[in-house]
Amino acid sequence: MISRSMFMAVLTASVLAAGAATAQDPAHRPGEEAVEPYAVADANAGATPFTGTEMLEAFHGQAGIDRIVDSMFDQARADTRTQGIFVATDMVRLRRTVKEQFCYVLGGDCGYTGRSMADAHDDLGLQPADMGALVEHLQNAMTAEGVPFHTQNRFLAKLAPMRRDIVTR
Amino acid sequence: MDRRTIALTLFLSALAGGAEAQSFIPDARAGGKLLLTGGVSTVEGSGGGGIATWATVTGYGEEDGIGANAHATLVDLPDYQFRTAGVAVGLWDRVELSAARQEFDTGDTGALLGLGQGFTFTQNVIGLKVRLTGDAVYDQDTWTPQIAVGVQHKMNDQDAIISAVGGKDDQGTEFYVAATKLFLAQSVLVSGTVRYTNANQTGLLGFGGDANDDREAQFEGSVGWLLSRNLVVGAEYRTKPDNLSFATEDDWFDVYAAWAVNKHLSVTAAWADLGSIATFDDQRGLYLSLQAGF
Numbered sequence: 001m002i003s004r005s006m007f008m009a010v011l012t013a014s015v016l017a018a019g020a021a022t023a024q025d026p027a028h029r030p031g032e033e034a035v036e037p038y039a040v041a042d043a044n045a046g047a048t049p050f051t052g053t054e055m056l057e058a059f060h061g062q063a064g065i066d067r068i069v070d071s072m073f074d075q076a077r078a079d080t081r082t083q084g085i086f087v088a089t090d091m092v093r094l095r096r097t098v099k100e101q102f103c104y105v106l107g108g109d110c111g112y113t114g115r116s117m118a119d120a121h122d123d124l125g126l127q128p129a130d131m132g133a134l135v136e137h138l139q140n141a142m143t144a145e146g147v148p149f150h151t152q153n154r155f156l157a158k159l160a161p162m163r164r165d166i167v168t169r
Numbered sequence: 170m171d172r173r174t175i176a177l178t179l180f181l182s183a184l185a186g187g188a189e190a191q192s193f194i195p196d197a198r199a200g201g202k203l204l205l206t207g208g209v210s211t212v213e214g215s216g217g218g219g220i221a222t223w224a225t226v227t228g229y230g231e232e233d234g235i236g237a238n239a240h241a242t243l244v245d246l247p248d249y250q251f252r253t254a255g256v257a258v259g260l261w262d263r264v265e266l267s268a269a270r271q272e273f274d275t276g277d278t279g280a281l282l283g284l285g286q287g288f289t290f291t292q293n294v295i296g297l298k299v300r301l302t303g304d305a306v307y308d309q310d311t312w313t314p315q316i317a318v319g320v321q322h323k324m325n326d327q328d329a330i331i332s333a334v335g336g337k338d339d340q341g342t343e344f345y346v347a348a349t350k351l352f353l354a355q356s357v358l359v360s361g362t363v364r365y366t367n368a369n370q371t372g373l374l375g376f377g378g379d380a381n382d383d384r385e386a387q388f389e390g391s392v393g394w395l396l397s398r399n400l401v402v403g404a405e406y407r408t409k410p411d412n413l414s415f416a417t418e419d420d421w422f423d424v425y426a427a428w429a430v431n432k433h434l435s436v437t438a439a440w441a442d443l444g445s446i447a448t449f450d451d452q453r454g455l456y457l458s459l460q461a462g463f
Binding site for chain 2: 127131132133135136139149156161163164169
């Protein structure tokens with residue numbers, strides 16, 4: 001009979017093997033788990049940035065973006081509809097890369113160092129209803145930050161087409 | 170391998186097989202759509218605005234879910250009262266099934282028309298809509314709208330009176346193509362539908378008539394401006410045939426506000442101009458609709 005400890009040992013060994021085979025990516029930061037190497041490019045952000053400073057100002061700059069992203073993921077992890085998505089997620093890295101992405105798309109002076117939306121989501125198996133719930137978390141976060149509704153929609157219009165890469169089933 | 174190992178292996182394979190089979194069963198998650206993006210219920214029971222059908226599939230189910238709702242609508246006109254109630258189901262954001270019962274109450278006007286005090290026309294409408302392509306909400310990097318086709322079959326209960334006023338049939342079938350697009354960056358929704366129909370006053374006065382019996386293309390359209398996540402205001406227009414020589418039939422128009430209390434309850438209020446109906450002109454009044462569902 002396969003014992004539980006044997007199973008755990010096999011699991012641990014596979015995780016170690018996977019870790020050893022993975023080189024650190026150029027965008028790796030201390031405190032984050034390693035990911036498979038990939039080509040870093042702003043195009044991975046999945047949207048063309050706004051020009052001018054109007055959008056960034058409406059989001060209260062980097063500090064506002066940080067609050068919005070943190071609030072969005074705090075809600076997503078507390079919401080029974082979406083908390084299961086994040087059980088194996090490196091939240092340190094996720095929060096950092098999404099803050100970069102939002103800053104880049106809103107026209108801030110940021111580069112995006114994360115993976116493409118397709119690469120970042122291809123193993124997650126997200127469903128359309130997950131996407132809807134995450135958009136609601138973002139809307140709540142933007143409203144709490146005081147971003148006007150019509151400005152929120154301008155930003156959401158940039159993110160909306162990413163659904164094709166985010167939702168995989 | 171001992172017997173217990175074999176049993177465990179068999180059990181695990183069965184579980185894996187079960188999981189495999191389960192992936193072929195469609196998901197049924199409720200509430201995947203964003204507030205108001207399923208539309209409200211038209212007077213014919215289909216998902217859309219109030220008098221214009223949209224390409225959206227009713228309810229809050231996304232492609233991984235189902236939605237359903239019930240509605241009741243009252244249009245209080247100077248010489249008539251128009252009431253509808255119905256139920257609709259949206260399946261995996263692909264197929265919409267709807268059923269509605271319309272009552273057109275002539276009240277005091279019934280006596281003046283020689284029909285009798287409080288005479289009421291009733292009509293049942295069953296509808297099927299299929300989304301062909303596009304996503305009205307998420308396809309924000311293209312001008313392509315969400316497109317759906319649909320059919321509505323309408324059965325009126327007043328064959329004798331319809332014949333007396335020159336109508337040809339007490340039941341009819343209409344076909345339509347609808348295109349709906351949310352321009353999210355502008356917070357504006359635009360929808361247009363071409364309906365192939367010969368219905369008189371949407372079928373309440375029958376189908377075809379002494380002036381014209383053929384189906385023809387008619388247009389219905391909505392625009393909406395999103396004021397917040399749960400409030401949209403806008404206007405609608407609907408062209409109609411004019412098949413009966415005894416009375417002119419006018420196009421319909423309304424200005425509306427739809428408020429979603431949450432994903433289970435919405436209220437739509439409008440000022441509707443239904444023009445001349447059965448020789449009584451200027452039928453303008455309050456439109457009020459409640460929709461409950463998920």
